[in-house]
Amino acid sequence: MFLVATEGTAAEVFGFDDVAEKARRLAGKNWSAPPEVPDFLKDIEYSRFQEIRFREERNLWRDTDSRFQVMLTPAGHYFSHAVALNEIHDGDVKPVPFVRDNFSYPSEEFAKRIPADLGYAGFRLTYPLRGPDINNQFLSFAGASYFRGVGRNDGFGLSARGVAIDTGLPSGEEFPSFIEFWLEKPDAEAEQVVAYALLDGPSLTGAYRFTVQPGDALEIDVQARLFFRKETELPGYAPLTSMFYYGENTPRPDGEWRPQTHDSDGLLVVSGDSGEWLWRPLINPASLRMSYLQANDPKGFGLIQRDRDFRDFHDLEARYERRPSAWVQPKGDWGKGNVVLVEIPTRSEVNDNIVAFWSPSDSPGAGETVDLNYTLKFGPPGISGHPAGVAVNTFLGDGNRIGGGDQEGAYRVLVDFAGGPLDDIEAGSDVVSHVSASNDTEVLEHFVEYSEPTGQWRLSMLVRPAPEQSLALRAFLSRGGEPLTETWTYELPPGVDIRDR
Known part of the structure; x- marks a missing residue:
């Protein structure tokens, strides 16, 4: 059951309650969009944006004995606004300042145009997943409330989000954004890293705590508290976003030689009412489709990539067989609701066209607060713990x-x-x-x-x-x-x- 949050005293050491208090206060104000980056960065071509590279020798925590490090993400292109970044060490909070020279740019002339106070779009966490000498990227936060993760042997693919609002509805989707992050500096023996995030959007604000543990599968314990400014028609909790262009169960587009092209090939749901495991293969529809799969007190749902053989795709560049699955395991009683599957028509593999999330039967009203706790995993298709055929x-x-x-x-x-x-x-x-x-x-x-x-x-x-x-x-x-x-x-x-x- 969702709980109504109550005000409490601020903790002596910065933590989730501090972020929640910021979100609560922010919810009492009118929403205003984050300042956008200059037009030349917002309108930059993707290939040129890719030439802006973070210098790995500038990794946060590189000069410490921690196995975790932090790479910083440039603002621009899809990432139209910067976020505030902070570091927590021994209970103290200090901002991570923007340094223009942390990046290499396409040219000196281009670098001169970068504002000295531009800021970062987000960050990427690294850890020696595949050997002691290389820190592998395993989790990235950048753009609205999106974040992507991988297990030990995966390549990046589908994304998770902090929240989804009115996804797929004719009224149009709202995209709340993480606007500030706090990263706890881990010690030498730490196998987990903790990050906090503040979310803001027209309809709600939110506080998040992510406890992150990399491994064969990436496991993230998520604690969230949402403050609704106004009622929304279709709130979506623990949303996942992926791509399905075509597969073995749909037509192959004219001219395509690859057998399949997708990041995920199905939706898996297990309901708390019956304990039934339900598998729904994805399609690329001719028009937008929304499916509501009843899942009262859900025990799990996720977008899964079961095709894990190179011969399923024959794509040496995209390597779709290495794309991870994502599995959401709720904690506590989430009440009555549905897992909503949104399938959007697409004519290419460039666009994410699949969204899945859980939505309550009764939407929260203006002024209400919702607490959510769940575990999110990225990794091979077996991360769900599915016991049957x-x-x-x-x-x-x-x-x-x-x-x-x-x-x-x-x-x-x-x-x-x-x-x-x-x-x-x-x-x-x-x-x-x-x-x-x-x-x-x-x-x-x-x-x-x-x-x-x-x-x-x-x-x-x-x-x-x-x-x-x-x-x-x-x-x-x-x-x-x-x-x-x-x-x-x-x-x-x-x-x-x-x-x-």
Whole structure:
């Protein structure tokens, strides 16, 4: 249950309550947008912005015995405003001043135009993840309330956010921003680092404490307190933002040679009501789609990248098989609500077009305060702790051709399941498929068989959507009346028709 925060006395050592008091006071004032960087930096081309590089010899904490270091991010391009940065050491707070020479620039003439008080857009944390001699970047905060993280063997991909407001609604989305950070200087033996953040936006302010532990998976304990200036139609807590251009279950765009292109391939949800694990493959729709998956007192949700083989993508530059998954594990009772999935049409891999977050059934009103606590993980797809068999492939084809079937207007849908208790079941065992449909979708047939080449169990369905209606399916496998797998769900809206490809 969300708690209403009460005022307390300030701590002797700077901490979360101090940031919360700043956020509370700020919420009592009218919102004003942060000052933007000069136009020449805001309008700079991406390739030229990439030429502005932080000098690693200027890393914060480089000259200490801490294994953590901090790289500073230049303002400009997507990062249209600077943030205030502070360091906490032995309880004392001191600002991290902007130093123009901390960066190298495309030219001396360009460097002269950088204001001496410009500020930084954010920061990147480093740690020797892959050996004692190199500090690897593992967490980055920059731009609005976005932050990105990786596990030991990942490359950067999807992002998390502090909060989402009215995402996907016709009224337009609001993007609150982190405007100030405080970094606790860790000692030599520290395996964690702590950062605080102050958030501000038209509808709310917020205080955050991030306790960060790098490793095979990056684990971040998040404590947040939100102060609402006004009621919002669709508040989104613990939001995740990713990219899905196309995959095995959607049409391949004309001219594309790569088999798939995405940072995440599905949404995984486990509800507190039933304990059911629900898997929803992502799509790139013809028009914006919003899905509300009931998740009262959610036990976890995340955007997952299950395709982790180079042969799934064949992209030597992007290396999508190394993109991390992200998993949110709420603490305490979050109450009634939904995991909301927003899928936005995109014609390229440049734009993030997928957002997932939890939203309460009753939106907080003006003047209300919400406390949130959760653990956020970035890493391999197993970070969710999923105990059952999982859907590793979803394939769609024409249900009226050789190999698909003989039903006009139908689809052949194949789902490969593996892992969990399935690994201990021999071929020929009495595994049963369960398939249901909605939106007047017809289920013409379904059966399950063991796939010897892959060691997986394949569910085959012949289904037909109603005219101008979404294809809508749910399925899972069982044995002896006991579920073996998560529940696979799929929706294919009108206008995304692979039978014509």
